[in-house]
Amino acid sequence: MLNKDAEIIIGNRRGNLEPAGDDVTVQQTPGSAPGTPLPCDERFVRFPALPTAPEMAGTVPSEDETLYVAADGTGDFYSIQRALDAAPKTGALVLVAPGVYREVLTVNKPNIQIRSANSDASKTIVVMDKSAGTSAEPFTPPP
Numbered sequence: 486m487l488n489k490d491a492e493i494i495i496g497n498r499r500g501n502l503e504p505a506g507d508d509v510t511v512q513q514t515p516g517s518a519p520g521t522p523l524p525c526d527e528r529f530v531r532f533p534a535l536p537t538a539p540e541m542a543g544t545v546p547s548e549d550e551t552l553y554v555a556a557d558g559t560g561d562f563y564s565i566q567r568a569l570d571a572a573p574k575t576g577a578l579v580l581v582a583p584g585v586y587r588e589v590l591t592v593n594k595p596n597i598q599i600r601s602a603n604s605d606a607s608k609t610i611v612v613m614d615k616s617a618g619t620s621a622e623p624f625t626p627p628p
Contacts, residue, residue, distance in 0.1 A: 488505065488506035488509045489506045490507065491506065491508075491509050492509075492510045493509065493510070495511065495517050497514055497515075497516040497517045501519065550573075550577060550578070551579075552577050552578070552579045553582070553602075554567075554568045554579060554582060555581075555582035556582065556584030556585065557582075565586050565599065565611065566588050566589070569591070573594075577594075577596075578600065579600070580601075581600065581601055581602060581609050582602045583602065583603045583608035584610070586609075586610065586611045586612070587612045588611065588613070590611060590613075
């Protein structure tokens with residue numbers, strides 16, 4: 486064991502600890518004595534081979550590829566645009582929690598779906614504020 490700039494006090498159950506190093510002071514309590522190392526081969530049970538074990542009956546579910554957005558930071562992303570930027574080139578589902586998102590969205594990948602995480606879509610609001618006098622009518626989702 487290599488140490489540096491240390492003051493080490495060794496108790497009476499020292500084992501095979503031999504501290505050494507630059508500027509190391511070692512003190513031993515009364516009755517401490519060197520020990521012998523424990524053999525590791527006897528301490529760990531080998532994992533048995535199980536050639537007769539049945540194959541797994543189920544299937545491993547695929548990884549969830551949904552990108553979760555929450556303005557309060559509890560999702561994978563706090564910004565819808567950041568989720569869109571992180572989406573794979575093949576597309577993704579972006580699930581947006583209720584809240585107000587102040588950002589301009591640019592969707593430049595195919596197969597992107599943006600959905601509200603709440604059944605009342607009016608609780609999820611995206612505000613676009615352009616100062617050059619350009620604005621659009623607010624988007625109203627179809628019934």
